[in-house]
Amino acid sequence: MAHIDDSAPKSHYICQTYIETSAGAGQHTVLKIGKQFQYSKASEAQERAEREARNDDCAGADAYVVVEDPTSGEVGAPTFLVRVGNVPEFEDF
Template sequence: MTSSSETTKTHYICQTYVTTKAGRNGVEGLKIEKQLQYTSAAQARERAEREARADGCAGADAYEVEEDLNSGEVGPPNFLARIGNVPEFDDF
């Protein structure tokens, strides 16, 4: 995490996904497998690239979010990398 000002904090996240078994409708889905936090955008992006190549990983996102330290609210993600099979932004 890096402070961008005294009232906000930037979080850099690598999030990986695995495929879920098809349900009654026969459609496979995705679920979050790991959420890893880093101190820089480059670290999160590099980890997403490595994780996406791993066996069993459907895909990976690297993103940053701004947290308002006064309210605890977190803004929308700013994607740094989206690799492989990842959910649509609306599903995020």
Template sequence: MTTDDTADKTHYICQTYVETAAKGGQTGLKIDKQFQYTSAADAENRAEREAAREGCAGADAYMLTEDAGSGEVSPPTFLLRIGNVPDLDDA
């Protein structure tokens, strides 16, 4: 019998970025906001809205799977990337 305690959980995240000024005049990105949703569509819609917001450099919508038994979380699977976002190697 399977219970909710043993089922893997999928998290849908919208994460936004803002540009930061670094020494030497270079710019970088930092995470601004994170929102969690129960569906991929909701996370993608929020990413689109946030990316259009003034001051937002870019937004990602992605999903993670959490193993209920071990608590381990999978690497992110990107659903949508808009604007200025970190390279996948940096995410």
């Protein structure tokens, strides 16, 4: 039986969609997170982001990976796999 190292960093592959909403009467539109999906492979997250971005109700989608340190619980900054459509600037992420 293989031993699983619980202290090894864990990669989380995420597809996150965005929707456009009005900030109010006469205001500009803003992006809000629509849906989030987690996958075990980068290719799955990327394919889902590309597919979701084609939907009429989706402004855009990101596929990214974050690495979690299980000993501290800290999660690193995202590394983007693909950004499709209207997505927020990285600084806004």
